[in-house]
Amino acid sequence: xxxxxxxxxxxxxxxxxxxxxxxxxxxxxxxxxxxxxxxxxxxxxxxxxxxxxxxxxxxxxxxxxxxxxxxxxxxxxxxxxxxxxxxxxxxxxxxxxxxxxxxxxxxxxxxxxxxxxxxxxxxxxxxxxxxxxxxxxxxxxxxxxxxxxxxxxxxxxxxxxxxxxxxxxxxxxxxxxxxxxxxxxxxxxxxxxxxxxxxxxxxxxxxxxxxxxxxxxxxxxxxxxxxxxxxxxxxxxxxxxxxxxxxx
Amino acid sequence: xxxxxxxxxxxxxxxxxxxxxxxxxxxxxxxxxxxxxxxxxxxxxxxxxxxxxxxxxxxxxxxxxxxxxxxxxxxxxxxxxxxxxxxxxxxxxxxxxxxxxxxxxxxxxxxxxxxxxxxxxxxxxxxxxxxxxxxxxxxxxxxxxxxxxxxxxxxxxxxxxxxxxxxxxxxxxxxxxxxx
Numbered sequence: 001x002x003x004x005x006x007x008x009x010x011x012x013x014x015x016x017x018x019x020x021x022x023x024x025x026x027x028x029x030x031x032x033x034x035x036x037x038x039x040x041x042x043x044x045x046x047x048x049x050x051x052x053x054x055x056x057x058x059x060x061x062x063x064x065x066x067x068x069x070x071x072x073x074x075x076x077x078x079x080x081x082x083x084x085x086x087x088x089x090x091x092x093x094x095x096x097x098x099x100x101x102x103x104x105x106x107x108x109x110x111x112x113x114x115x116x117x118x119x120x121x122x123x124x125x126x127x128x129x130x131x132x133x134x135x136x137x138x139x140x141x142x143x144x145x146x147x148x149x150x151x152x153x154x155x156x157x158x159x160x161x162x163x164x165x166x167x168x169x170x171x172x173x174x175x176x177x178x179x180x181x182x183x184x185x186x187x188x189x190x191x192x193x194x195x196x197x198x199x200x201x202x203x204x205x206x207x208x209x210x211x212x213x214x215x216x217x218x219x220x221x222x223x224x225x226x227x228x229x230x231x232x233x234x235x236x237x238x239x240x241x242x243x244x245x246x247x248x
Numbered sequence: 249x250x251x252x253x254x255x256x257x258x259x260x261x262x263x264x265x266x267x268x269x270x271x272x273x274x275x276x277x278x279x280x281x282x283x284x285x286x287x288x289x290x291x292x293x294x295x296x297x298x299x300x301x302x303x304x305x306x307x308x309x310x311x312x313x314x315x316x317x318x319x320x321x322x323x324x325x326x327x328x329x330x331x332x333x334x335x336x337x338x339x340x341x342x343x344x345x346x347x348x349x350x351x352x353x354x355x356x357x358x359x360x361x362x363x364x365x366x367x368x369x370x371x372x373x374x375x376x377x378x379x380x381x382x383x384x385x386x387x388x389x390x391x392x393x394x395x396x397x398x399x400x401x402x403x404x405x406x407x408x409x410x411x412x413x414x415x416x417x418x419x420x421x422x423x424x425x426x427x428x
Contacts, residue, residue, distance in 0.1 A: 014404070090345060125407045133403050144407025145395065152405055153395040167408035191406055215390060229395055236392045246400065 001134050002027050009038045009100070011124035017111070018118035018134045026114050030107045030121065037103040040066060043094045054093035070095050070102065077202045081217075085206035101164055101201020104128045108197070121197075126164040128197040140246065146188035146229055153235070154191075154227055156244040162197025166190050166208035167229075186211035189229040192218055193244055200224070334362035336426040343422030357422035364423065 003016040004027055015030055042048045049067050052058050060071070074087040074095055087095040100123055107121045108128040118131030120139055129139040138159040142152030146167050156163070167189030190208045194200035203224060207214035215236050218226035225241040336359040343355045358366040 016403075120404060122404055122406075125405070127404055127406055129404075139404065140400070140402045142398065142402040142405045144405050145397065146408065148397075149407065151397045152402065152407075153398060155398050155400050155402055163406050165406045165408055189408060219388075219390060233395050234392055235395050236390045238390060239388050 004031070006031050006034075008034045009042065009103075009123065010044065013121075013123040015107075015121050016119060017116055018131070019116045022116055022119070026111065026116070029114075030110060033107055033110060034103060034123070037099065040064065041070070041095065041099045041103075043092075043096060050093065050095065070099060073102070073202075074098050077206065081203070081206035084209045085202060097205035098198075098202050100124060101126055101162070101198040104201075105162070105196055105198035126162070126197055126201050128162050129158045130160060132159060143191050143227060144189070147233065153229070155246055156193065157246050158193065158244060161193050161195060161244075162200040163191065163193050164197060164200040164204040165192075166204040186230065187214060187228055188231050188233075190214050190218075191227045193225045193241075195223055335428065336362055336364065336423070337428055338362065339426070341422040341426045343425075346421075355422055357426060359426050364426075 001016070001018055001020075002022045002024060003014070005012050005014040007013070008031065013031070013034055015027055017027060038048075039045065040048055041050045043050055043054070045051060049058070049064060053063060053067065060068075063071070074085070077085040077098060078087075085097065087093060087098065104121050104123050104126055105128060108119075108130060111119055111121070112130065116130070118133075120127055120129045122128075125144070127141060129141070133139050138157040141156050141158060141163055143154040143156070143165065145151035145153045167187065187208060190204055192200045192204035192207065194203060203218065203221060204226075207217045207226070210217055212228075212230065215226050215228035215238065218224050218228075219238045225238045225244060227235055227237045227241055229235045338359050338361070341357045341359065343357065357364055
């Protein structure tokens with residue numbers, strides 16, 4: 001079993017490879033992939049392709065294949081979610097809400113191609129799981145308590161799906177949006193389980209932007225389940241969510 | 249003299265009659281207000297709390313409707329940037345909204361005595377002003393529960409991360425706005 005955590009892309013990334021044939025080289029290759037993603041897509045690095053594209057130093061004709069793919073996928077996601085998913089924030093280009101899930105998904109595919117069947121790849125709370133843990137059961141994943149980061153409030157068992165959580169931590173008072181008069185943070189945390197982590201991530205990002213409606217949007221999507229926690233600690237789940245709860 | 253008085257009375261009387269239509273009508277049990285010749289129009293209160301969303305170049309009023317909260321996990325503020333006394337203009341400055349990958353980060357920096365004295369996190373909604381067209385009535389009612397800490401053994405945790413980098417970036421933009 002090989003396992004390691006490294007800080008890349010501004011967040012901890014953890015990879016666990018259960019198969020006995022797993023090697024350190026496979027682990028290092030996946031981390032190198034995340035390093036490459038960081039250098040290409042980081043909005044905090046002025047030299048990244050994303051920063052240069054955002055500053056119009058390069059145009060759409062000259063972007064790399066990866067960025068071209070992300071741009072296309074971002075547009076498709078924007079259409080699919082009625083504009084709730086948008087890589088432009090206040091005029092700034094930032095595709096992080098789709099890049100993370102895509103990068104984890106690509107990492108998982110890389111490991112599958114290397115012959116592994118039992119592993120997980122986790123980056124900043126989004127996870128791709130394959131096969132079983134080293135105890136021989138489905139991977140057991142806890143959903144973090146948005147009010148107490150060291151606690152988890154729900155356990156799901158996954159094998160082959162992707163899970164992504166969008167949210168912010170809330171402590172204390174409600175904040176109100178002066179434009180709408182409604183609470184600014186309607187949702188403390190929204191967890192989405194989907195056929196893979198890329199899909200889970202992009203729809204979790206979009207649904208989170210919808211506020212309390214988000215969970216209903218996930219309910220309307222075939223193949224996706226969700227668990228949404230509001231600022232008062234009340235959780236709402238989609239009708240099919242129970243299938244992911246531990247059997248015992 | 250008498251003619252002047254009568255004329256004035258007519259003028260006043262006619263003015264009072266003409267202005268009657270502009271006075272609010274009183275119910276029988278109401279008292280008459282002080283006579284005002286100004287039209288009594290409803291006044292829209294001028295918003296004193298402007299949205300701080302996305303505004304990096306304006307100084308928000310110090311009594312802002314955006315409640316700010318102190319987080320205890322803030323990375324240590326690099327006060328060396330403010331060590332040059334008088335480098336910043338006093339006041340409160342709101343940094344840019346920065347995508348922390350999950351949720352947005354926006355900080356409010358307080359400058360006093362020309363130095364950075366406080367940084368707190370402001371919250372910012374993801375609000376696009378769209379309406380979703382989902383036929384809610386066609387969907388089943390969703391199950392709800394109060395969250396509770398779990399103790400069953402797990403392999404991994406899924407949760408939002410509050411990246412310190414986003415925090416720092418938002419702070420930098422706030423300090424830029426504060427710089428003289």
